[in-house]
Amino acid sequence: MKQYFQGLLLIMMTGMILSGCTQKEAAPADPYVMEGEKHFKNIKMLTNGGENAEAYLSFSETKLSYQATFGDYQCDQVFTMNIDGSGRQLISTGKGRTTCAFYLPGDSLILYASTHLAGDDCPPPPDRSRGYVWQLYNTYDIFVSDLQGNVVRQLTDTPGYDAEAVVSPLGDKIAFTSTRDGDPEIYIMDLDGGNQTRLTFEKGYDGGPFFSPDGKQLVFRASRPVSDAELEDYNDLVTLGYVRPTALEIYVMDIDGQNIRQVTDVGKASFAPYFHPDGKRIIFSSNVNSETGRDFDLYLINTDGSGLEQVTHNESFDGFPMFTRDGKHLVFASNRFNQKEGDTNIFFAEWVE
Numbered sequence: 001m002k003q004y005f006q007g008l009l010l011i012m013m014t015g016m017i018l019s020g021c022t023q024k025e026a027a028p029a030d031p032y033v034m035e036g037e038k039h040f041k042n043i044k045m046l047t048n049g050g051e052n053a054e055a056y057l058s059f060s061e062t063k064l065s066y067q068a069t070f071g072d073y074q075c076d077q078v079f080t081m082n083i084d085g086s087g088r089q090l091i092s093t094g095k096g097r098t099t100c101a102f103y104l105p106g107d108s109l110i111l112y113a114s115t116h117l118a119g120d121d122c123p124p125p126p127d128r129s130r131g132y133v134w135q136l137y138n139t140y141d142i143f144v145s146d147l148q149g150n151v152v153r154q155l156t157d158t159p160g161y162d163a164e165a166v167v168s169p170l171g172d173k174i175a176f177t178s179t180r181d182g183d184p185e186i187y188i189m190d191l192d193g194g195n196q197t198r199l200t201f202e203k204g205y206d207g208g209p210f211f212s213p214d215g216k217q218l219v220f221r222a223s224r225p226v227s228d229a230e231l232e233d234y235n236d237l238v239t240l241g242y243v244r245p246t247a248l249e250i251y252v253m254d255i256d257g258q259n260i261r262q263v264t265d266v267g268k269a270s271f272a273p274y275f276h277p278d279g280k281r282i283i284f285s286s287n288v289n290s291e292t293g294r295d296f297d298l299y300l301i302n303t304d305g306s307g308l309e310q311v312t313h314n315e316s317f318d319g320f321p322m323f324t325r326d327g328k329h330l331v332f333a334s335n336r337f338n339q340k341e342g343d344t345n346i347f348f349a350e351w352v353e
Contacts, residue, residue, distance in 0.1 A: 032337060032347065036313040040330075043349040045337070046085030051076070053333040054320050055346045057083075058103040059171070061324055064331065065091070065101035065110050066346060075122035078112045080147070083348065091145050095120040097137065100164050104191065105171035109146055111155075113163035113176075115139040126242060133242040136161040136179055142193075155193035161241065164207050167191075169325070170215035173255065175199075177207040184243060186220055188255060199257035204234065205243045211255070212275045213325070218255055219263075219273040219282055221248045245269050246293075250284055252303055263305050269293075272320045276300070277327040283311065285319035298332065317344065327351060 032043035046055075050070025057064060062083055067076040078092035078101040092098045096116035103110055115123055118139035126135035140163040144153040156162035158180040165176040175188050181198065184205045189196040200206040202224065209220040223243070225234040237244060250273045253260040263282060264270050270286035280303055285296050289310065298311040298318045312318040316335035323330055330351045333344050 033349075034313045034336070037311065039311050039352050040349045041352055043347050044085070046081065046083075046346040046348055048345060049339060049343055051342065051344045052346050053344050054100060055331050055333065056102050056166075056322055057324065057331060058107045059105055060107050063103070063107065064346070065103055065112075067099055067101060067112075078110065078114075078145075080110070085346075085348075089147070091147070091149050092116075093149070093151065096139070097122050099140070100166070102165060102167050104144065104167055109144050109152065111142065111144055111165050111167060111174065113140045113142050113165060117141065127240075130237065130242065131244065132246065133237060133244050136163075136177075136184060136241050136243060138179065138241055142174075142176060153193070155189065156196070164209065166210055168211045168215040168255075169213055170211075173211075173215070175209040175211065175218055175255075177209070179238075179241070183238065186218065186257075197257075199253065199255075200260070201257075203231070205238075205245075205248070206251075208271055208273070210274050213277050213279050216255060217252055217275075219250065219252050219275055221271040221273060221284075222251050223248055245271070250282060250301070252282075263301060263303060264308075265305065269296075270299075274321050274323065277323055277325055279303075281307075283321045283323070283330075285317075285321070323351070327353075 033040045050068055052068040055064045055066035063080055065080050068079050069076050075097040078098045079088055081088045091110050093116045096114050098112050098114045101110055101112035115137055123137050126133050138160050140161050142155040142162050142165045143151050145151050160179040162178045165174050167174055173188055178187050185198055185200045186206045186209050187196055187198050204223040206222045209218045225231045246269055248269050248271050250264040250270050251262050266288040268288045270284055273282050273284035281300050283300050286299055287293050287296050295315055296317045298321055300309045314336045318334045321330055321332040330349050332347055334347055335344055
């Protein structure tokens with residue numbers, strides 16, 4: 001995932017990504033498509049200004065939920081808009097910081113994480129003296145809102161970070177990330193918040209889960225500190241609610257936590273994975289081919305780790321992809337063609353196989 005990616009923490013990455021970058025010239029016939037982007041045509045820019053990210057389709061695929069910072073907002077709030085970018089509407093309370101919004105079945109309710117119960121103001125940014133880190137704010141909990149912005153239900157209330165919540169395409173389960181047991185792990189629960197069950201148990205950050213099209217698997221990002229120095233750094237940071245996202249790989253597991261397997265092995269920052277509708281491929285964002293570490297592109301890879309293919313060729317940031325169910329369109333966030341440095345916008349592209 002702004003995840004952070006998934007939340008906001010990932011948007012903080014997009015701000016870093018832009019410094020010192022230049023854009024490639026676009027093909028004249030398709031102004032938002034970069035040279036070499038053979039999977040894209042007819043890209044539409046749905047937002048124009050501010051930090052907009054993590055746009056996810058409603059079940060009807062006529063709406064998008066997303067998080068944004070612009071204007072008088074000091075940190076991310078949750079919004080919805082139509083699939084053509086019209087009809088933007090505030091859904092969250094306007095207080096605290098929010099992340100990772102997702103429609104529930106029926107498209108009348110929206111799931112998101114927020115810190116608003118801990119205060120009206122944005123929580124402070126992470127301590128950058130420790131390098132580039134994401135902060136997993138322990139004041140995040142997961143809420144359900146109606147389309148008028150009324151919070152109708154609180155799904156988590158355990159101490160620690162609860163966020164990065166997504167809904168199964170079957171409409172029966174929610175996966176999310178939590179630090180309730182001390183380490184950032186992936187959990188699953190029913191739509192009403194019941195039966196909250198931990199799925200991952202290895203040392204390291206596990207987060208940003210998304211369901212497979214058949215609802216039987218989860219794809220996620222994870223760090224696995226190995227050396228003594230890595231473990232010491234990880235343990236030191238996680239006690240403060242920090243994660244260093246410079247080495248994240250993509251993993252897949254069954255929704256009961258079994259059959260965990262590593263998909264990527266690139267030693268870089270790979271995140272925001274999403275299944276292709278065929279269930280055999282995964283699209284994700286990574287700086288695997290970046291010399292500076294600041295250039296994030298979208299990549300496709302088979303679920304067995306073969307066939308890595310670079311999809312975007314934008315010399316700044318592309319991330320948070322989501323396919324339509326028929327695989328004919330892709331929603332993603334990008335710094336391409338922004339009017340101001342630091343802006344991230346939502347794009348909607350036709351997908352060409």
